[in-house]
Amino acid sequence: MDRRHEILLGATKSFTLFGYKATTIxxxxxxxxxxKGTIYTFFKxxxxxxxEVVFHLINEMKHETDRLIDTNASFMQNAHTALMKMLQFRERHLLFAKLIEEETALGTPEVQQMLLKIESEIISYVSMRIRNGIAKDEIIECNPxxxxxxxxxxxxxxxxxxQLTHNEPLNEQxxxxxxxxxxxxxxxxxx
Amino acid sequence: MDRRHEILLGATKSFTLFGYKATTIxxxxxxxxxxKGTIYTFFKxxxxxxxEVVFHLINEMKHETDRLIDTNASFMQNAHTALMKMLQFRERHLLFAKLIEEETALGTPEVQQMLLKIESEIISYVSMRIRNGIAKDEIIECNPxxxxxxxxxxxxxxxxxxQLTHNEPLNEQxxxxxxxxxxxxxxxxxx
DNA sequence: AAAATGACCAGAATACCACATCGGTCATCC
DNA sequence: GGATGACCGATGTGGTATTCTGGTCATTTT
Known part of the structure; x- marks a missing residue:
């Protein structure tokens, strides 16, 4: 029974359910x-x-996407597939959703910082994909x-x-x- | 000297400078x-x-845009012009900017509600323009x-x-x- | 001996209360 | 009769007492 892994799992669950601030060690x-002390033997x-929890999730998403990208397919097809995957995994983004909620409701500084980090991670990943598309002459010249x-x-x-202004969420399609x-x-x- | 107008002017100035909550009657x-009592003879x-302050500003923006739209020009040209106008008038949106700031910082319910109202006003205006474009066969079939x-x-x-993630704001161009x-x-x- | 544990501590967050401020009224004034 | 500002009740604020929580470490467990 891997204690470190158990802790990561528990932390993910708690952060997703209660957010950062309301999660106690x-x-x-x-x-x-x-x-309680055991946690501090694995995490500072x-x-x-x-x-660790957040980056684990981001990496999962990146790898998931990488796996789906087909270098032979067109940019539009790949973008379509990747977006669809993201949409299907909305559930897994529950942590991110919770963090965004906490950020707007409480403005917890650690969460704010983390969301910026997540944003920058995702944007630089997407930028890279766009730069690829430009290089392959599949999409127009633009600022990635x-x-x-x-x-x-x-x-x-x-x-x-x-959702904030419309009662029904837009469906994936x-x-x-x-x-x-x-x-x-x-x-x-x-x- | 139009008292009602003077009050509206003063209110606009104060809301823009201090936001809703920090503005006192x-x-x-x-x-x-x-x-103080005079204000209540004109406003409930x-x-x-x-x-009244907010809708005055919205109407100004709508009329400004209406004036610029050239029914003979293409959708893209009009969209371009309208967007440019909006961008040039960022200064006038200072009130909106202040409200957004107050919303994220304090979450004042009256402001929150008002921002939703503003959003719905603008979106329904833009929707109308898009529906026009579709009817004129200038833009693709889509959900306006x-x-x-x-x-x-x-x-x-x-x-x-x-601005939150990049120190320099993007310029209009x-x-x-x-x-x-x-x-x-x-x-x-x-x- | 190495790893795990939970009682313990300091500092941060919360709850509470006395007090000040503000939206709105209305008797008075011009 | 329209404008006014002193006044009122309710809401918000600041300062303090108390609780809670992140993190440590002496002790226990394996």
């Missing part, structure tokens, strides 16, 4: 079935534990960082903000169609 | 050079005064509300969020180029 210890402090920022914020707008028909379509190089 | 009375309460939402949120992302080359380009019907 004692809580995590209880979920992971270890003593609460913040480091938090970082700007476009990545636009894509990221648009995605968030539909996943997070939409609608979001996918919208992105494909406007953003991806605008980016694709006309041949 | 006495403050507004002082700026407008009237007695603080919230109504706030609404979804696209309007996307445009609005993207605009805000670059005006408000960009860059935003304009980005929108034209991706979103507007994607929406335009290929002929």
């Amino acid at each position: 004692e809580q995590v210890a209880k979920i992971a079935n270890v003593g 402090n609460k913040e480091e534990l938090f970082q 960082e700007h476009v990545a920022f636009l894509l990221f914020k648009s995605y968030l707008a539909f996943i997070v903000d939409w 609608e979001i996918l169609t919208l992105f494909s028909e406007t953003l991806f379509r605008g980016l694709a190089k006309k041949k | 006495e403050q507004v009375a002082k700026i407008a050079n009237v007695g 309460n603080k919230e109504e005064l706030f609404q 509300e979804h696209v309007a939402f996307l445009l609005f949120k993207s605009y805000l992302a670059f005006i408000v969020d960009w 860059e935003i304009l180029t980005l929108f034209s080359e991706t979103l507007f380009r994607g929406l335009a019907k290929k002929k």
